[in-house]
Amino acid sequence: MTARKSGSRLETEIERCRSEGQWDKIPELVRQLSAKLISNDDLGELLLGEAKLLQYLKENPIKPGASPRGARPKLVEVRKHLTAALDRGNLKPDHQQEAQLLMAKLCYVEGDYQEAIGQYSQVTLDDMQLVGAPVYRLSMIAEAHATKGLCLEKLPSASSSISSHGPDRDQEIITCYEKSGDIALLYLQEMEKVALSAGMQNRSPKPGPVTQEQELGYFLETGLQRAHVIHFKNGNLTRGVGRFREILRAVETRTTQNLRMTIARQLAEILLRGMCEQSYWSPLEDPPQQSPLNDSLRQGPLARDYSLSRRPRVYSGENLFCPQENTEEALLLLLISESMANRDAVLSRIPEHNNDRLISLQSASVVYDLLTIALGRRGQYEMLSECLERAMKFAFEEFHLWYQFALSLMAAGKSARAVKVLKECIRLKPDDPTIPLLAVKLCIGSLHWLEEGERFAKMVVDMGEKASEFRAKGYLAIGLVYSLRATDASLRGMQEEYQKKALGAFQRWVGSVPAVQLLGVTIPEALGYVRQALQLQGDDVHSLHLLALLLSAQKHYHDALNIVEMALSEYPENFIDSGRGSSLLDRAVADRRQLNTMTLPDFSDPETGSVHATSMAASRVEQALSEAASSLQSSAPKQGPLHPWMTLAQIWLHAAEVYISMSKPAEATACTQEAANLFPMSHNVLFMKGQVAELRGSVDEARRWYEEALAISPTHVKTMQRLGLILHQLQRYSLAEKILRDAVQVNSTAHDVWNSLGEVLQAQGNDDAATECFLTALELEASSPIMPFTIIPRAL
């Protein structure tokens, strides 16, 4: 046969087979070995015994929780070999120990735990050298510790020959497992080192024998995991978490990858579900002496109380990131888990792989769910949407992942993509009314995709009874879409048609939700609805605002003022945040109106009243101004860069308006100038400049400003109206008429434009038409609020 190998080469070969678990090769090697030296017989017996025992275990793996097996014919043979090896006492000390460990293991397999413990106590496991030990021996020692732990657990404490009882005994068991786990990690690291260097030597382009992934086997798996299982069972969360961290900090090997993935996920779960910032301690810190996390009745030691001559390598180096907070740690662990779960994503769609796909999907979706919980808690939706995007390789026909992805996009403000993903969600789950509603919300929001919004809203309405409570919301949605389209529509007929549609939808919805948007409803009816809404939900700012507008439309200025006051007290920062400044303007305008109609009992003298009201308004504006300015300094980075500046400009303009009404052109100019510094090209600024010019009496200048404003925004009704009036003053009637007619085209409900138009027509001598215009103006005026209703946001 083959040439006999020299002694040392033979030994190396045996060692390799033992560490690689190639037990079928052992008998042949033993034959060669015993042919060399008589004294090797005992070693041969040992090797044969080992090979047969492990071969047996490979073929009949032990299942957790299985009952002892008793003697088996194959095992009898093993016992014979081992007894033979031990009997003569010729073995080298190392081999003697190995034989005893194998014997103990055999006892365990046969169910004789007492005997196994006896064997272990002879060996004194702790004295076995870890430094410089061959790889297979590390595994042996690790298994021995685990087996010892198993035996101790199986034995009722009373019948045990070991003196310790109760908590000490628990501690002994745990120590066995922890040692086993540590040595097992060390063993796996060493294994990988050997395999790697072998791979380097081979220099083969093929992956080589390394591809054969190693399986841990029952004993090592138990050793690695049983310790933390017991910790958690005993309610000692501190130790359990500590153990998890020890395993995770050990440098990864290929065999531990799955274990790491599982443990990382479990630790993340514990961090997210069972801990809080105050009970957290960082992985590099000692755990707190007292922790609410631990079961107070069964207080065990907080840290491990043993040492090993060699420990598994841990991740080290400079600038290692070490989490300082539970969410941080959970996130790190989840990202690691995610990367692993992602690697295992089963991509094939063939039926044979259905089960695999399910497994990979499940393990990934748990990770993604936990990521969502962790990132949601910290408001990191942008990052979440990126993570969930990576989950899309699992997502084929998986509603949950699609839906979560859509929601994360929505939360991250990526509206357009969100709508598209939502469409897929609707396809996967056509019965859920929430999804199309979310899509409508996006469509009528920043996207302004009204047609798509209408489609989605109809979906909800068409669901009929299935949509239950959401059906009303569907009508609201569709009403909003119509009302927005009405605003957009340029033709009056279209506008009215949409408004009619919107009204129909609103009426079907009415009575459930606040923030009423009522266009085209008669004012008293609307008042009723808003009151109803307010009763349902007291402090909704938009309802309050609407109520104020409605009241002003009915010329109940005093009531409107009160409402505005109330709204302002509830939403003091509204004019800063919302950027509309409208509440304030309402107030100012309302004040002026009160004055004009002189129905206000509070001010006995109209003269002082006038000054009082407007100056109050002015002081309000100034206050708003300074607050806006200060909020700009303090919170500028928080908001969008443009938004606060627009607000500021608007407030300046409002201030200018107030000064104009007080006939103080100098101040008004200054205010306008401030606004112009911010937005020189704004039509509002130009309009205001025109008004100031008018106040000063320089009509030509005013006309120039108005014309410039119209050049920028050709449909600005207010400018058109003023320009029309100026042209009227300049007696250029036909031009004035033209401009005012255009203005009426743009906004058919602007009563002052109708009024001006009437004046122009009258001046032209067209009395009939003028009368009609005046009548229209009168009619509209009766129902017009001080601000158009459309300033109230229409959103879901």
Added chain:
Amino acid sequence: MLLDHCSLCSTHRYADLYFFFVKSLASFGGIAVIGDERVGVPAPACGGACLRGDPHSQRLKSADSRCGKMLAMERGVVEEWLSEFKTLPESGVSNYAVSLKVKAALIPAIYRVIRENDSDLLEPVCHQLFEFYRSGEPRLMRFTLQFLPELIWSYLSVRAGRDPHRSGCIEALLLGIYNLEIVDKDGQSKVLAFTVPSLSKPSVYHEPSTIGSLALTEGALANHGLSRVVYSGPHLQRETFTAQNRFDVLSFLLLCYNAALSHMSNSSLQTLCQLGSRVCICGYPRQQMRRYKGISTRMLVSSEFLVQLITDIHYALCNGEPELGFKALDDVMYRAQLELFPEALLVCNAIKSSQHGGALKPHKEGSRRIHVEITPTSSRISRNAVTSLSIRGHRWKRHDAVDLGSPDELMEISEVDEGFCSRSTQGGSPPAIVVSSNATPSGGRPTGKGQRRLGSCSKASRDKEGVPESCRDQLSRKQPGGRAMSETLELLSLKRLTLTSSQSMPKSGTLSLSQTASAVFSRSFEHVSNALTAGNAAHPQGCSPSAPEANRYSACSLQEERLACVVERAEPLGPSPHKQRSPSISLHFSTDL
């Protein structure tokens, strides 16, 4: 006024706060007395209301007083508690804090005072609770904090009851805690921030090189290194609740509660779940279902508040209160759906779904144990399944690549890692798959299945394959810009593939795998496109803006627009020389905006 407050010198803050608190108490005190005089007025329904009809709440009900008046004994306990702290010497505070735990009757009695909010004890109790919080002793602070859910509910329900003044001292207490918590020890505005971990940076748990290139996407590279993100603060000091700031303040208070969750007793967690349920269902049809008869006005909520609430409910759910917790979660989710809050829906869905698949199940009532089991360490996924990893390790080869000299043909097989775009084939024609993605510095060329020590090995393999020197130089020079780099790498990998294909003839094993894989892909893509085109009848070829729905739903197509560019660039290089290969479905996708 507000401005003045902000500019307050930091040292004055504490003193100022205290005066504010006392002032508010004094101003509300008078009203509290008036409230007490109206003895004939029935106790507000909200005070003692509970979710009647479900067995679980019986437990709570027993602690509730529906009759309105406290028992003399309970009164005694509270009064004793009120007096003893006042006489306590400074040094005895921490011992006293420990001793509070022993007083079993005290906590239920305080709950009753808060619920029955016209008690004359309410004001001193609130005052005392604030004193506890102000003391800075962690145990005393937590003692106050455990009543937070009940206090919030009490405040909200009284507010909704249109009698805002009645909640005066609770309001002052809540604002007091808020104003204490928004500043740090030096009186500076507190900013809560956390570090977003990144896999591209080594940590105590991992080494970037072993993670492999999959996770090192452009996004990950873009924020290479760790970024610190503020998630709360700085907050403004508040003197009064307004509709506008109400839920900002309450969200922040929940955040504080959140940070101490582990210390909270189960009774506190129960009140929290009730708070969650009630805030969300009051005034909505579900209220009838829950048979809760208290307030029937709707409460405005903010999405952020709901998310905080869910976080706390989630903890309760996993720590001994599964029944109440699930109910509360359902209610919050119901509301989130009605309000169309994506943030709250996200977290709710995640919690619900992870309860099924997670290893840690919610436990029996009262138990806070965490239960884990030994899990098998070997992969449960069978070896021959095509996974993201195996597909990376796989060398895409074409068994009909006869003319190896033609670069055009070879360009079609480009291989990089993440994401792929498939050119599906029909009728047994040869598979041609264009796999493309953003490559990473070391991971472009997979070095054998399972070989993940890319750092050490990729160089060797690169050398082995004879990548031209210039390419590598390019690679190392262009490191900084992520996009530029990935382009370079793409070139690199194209080049390499050319070499790979010419070097080695396909072996039977790999060949069959590649066939399987491509067959699998074409099948799944057909499925995708069939499913999608059935609805809108758009031909997949016409992926124009007019039919944007057509193909963009395949998982692989949901990559960044960059990928589209990659594909587009790759395509002109590879005109198809094969007649059989029609019709081909090429997948594009449009990224919006």
